[in-house]
Amino acid sequence: GEDVEQSLFLSVREGDSSVINCTYTDSSSTYLYWYKQEPGAGLQLLTYIFSNMDMKQDQRLTVLLNKKDKHLSLRIADTQTGDSAIYFCAETIPTDSWGKLQFGAGTQVVVTP
Amino acid sequence: GAVVSQHPSRVICKSGTSVKIECRSLDFQATTMFWYRQFPKQSLMLMATSNEGSKATYEQGVEKDKFLINHASLTLSTLTVTSAHPEDSSFYICSAALQNYNEQFFGPGTRLTVL
Numbered sequence: 305g306e307d308v309e310q311s312l313f314l315s316v317r318e319g320d321s322s323v324i325n326c327t328y329t330d331s332s333s334t335y336l337y338w339y340k341q342e343p344g345a346g347l348q349l350l351t352y353i354f355s356n357m358d359m360k361q362d363q364r365l366t367v368l369l370n371k372k373d374k375h376l377s378l379r380i381a382d383t384q385t386g387d388s389a390i391y392f393c394a395e396t397i398p399t400d401s402w403g404k405l406q407f408g409a410g411t412q413v414v415v416t417p
Numbered sequence: 418g419a420v421v422s423q424h425p426s427r428v429i430c431k432s433g434t435s436v437k438i439e440c441r442s443l444d445f446q447a448t449t450m451f452w453y454r455q456f457p458k459q460s461l462m463l464m465a466t467s468n469e470g471s472k473a474t475y476e477q478g479v480e481k482d483k484f485l486i487n488h489a490s491l492t493l494s495t496l497t498v499t500s501a502h503p504e505d506s507s508f509y510i511c512s513a514a515l516q517n518y519n520e521q522f523f524g525p526g527t528r529l530t531v532l
Contacts (some may be wrong), residue, residue: 324480330446339523346423346510347461347523404451405521 308395308408315414322380324411329374332394334368335404341390343349350378351384377396380413388415419445421513425474430501431519431532432475438496438527446491447513451521452484467494501531 307329316322328336334355339347353367353376355362360367366379376393390410397404420443431437440450449468453461465486467473473486481504485497494513498505508528512521 327516332467344528346421346525347512349522389515394421404466408457409460 307406310391310393310408310411312409313412313414315416318383318385318415318417320383322378322383322387322413322415324378324380324391324393324413326378326408327374327378328376328393328406330395330397330406331371331374333397335396336376337394337396338365338367338376339392339394339407341392341410343389344382347360363386365402383413383415385415385417388413405410419513419522421447421511421516421522423509423511423527425514425527426525427446427530429530429532432502433500434498435499435500435531438509438511438529439499440494440496440524442492442511442513442522445513445515445521447494447515449514450488450492450494451512451514452486452494452496452511453512455507455510457471461510464496476510498529503531505529506531525530 310326328373337352338350340350368377369400390412392407392410394405394407422441424439452453452464455461464479465473465475467486468487469488469491475481488494508526512523514521
């Protein structure tokens with residue numbers, strides 16, 4: 305099975321907050337990432353958090369990391385229709401291959417008016 | 418931020434032909450490039466890691482003779498899908514990384530359809 309797990313779908317009303325959750329298994333991960341993918345496009349890095357941090361805020365985005373539970377979340381405040389996309393969390397895999405990422409299956413976020 | 422391009426963005430080919438996909442880092446030199454494939458509604462699966470001037474490291478289950486990777490310069494990596502078959506139809510995405518940076522910059526992807 306996958307080492308990084310996410311719920312597959314989230315529906316949210318415009319203006320509300322969205323919370324996307326992710327769990328990972330590799331406790332030696334150094335960085336954890338959130339990427340956004342719009343239809344037919346590549347991945348856009350939204351934010352990342354170093355494993356010794358609990359929280360990181362960047363404008364409308366807040367990342368929370370619970371290292372004990374290996375749980376990562378992304379909160380989007382004041383969700384807009386342009387936030388509709390698939391969101392992937394990813395962890396770095398500390399191997400000989402620097403920078404190798406393990407992705408979750410992605411959470412499709414649909415923002416309704 | 419750093420820009421990574423892919424060419425072509427979309428390709429349709431006949432079964433049995435070979436297809437080359439280019440990945441370029443436009444404004445930086447990438448020490449490492451990664452190739453992923455993504456099936457519809459699924460996650461990205463790493464296929465191989467490519468370092469400039471050396472052989473690519475393939476993930477388990479990826480046929481190195483079928484997916485040829487060349488990384489001849491710090492700004493260009495190519496993926497050639499040899500003797501393509503319909504099951505190779507997928508979205509192929511590359512990423513490029515800077516040494517000592519914990520970020521990969523992703524290309525826009527190439528949609529391959531094999532008839």
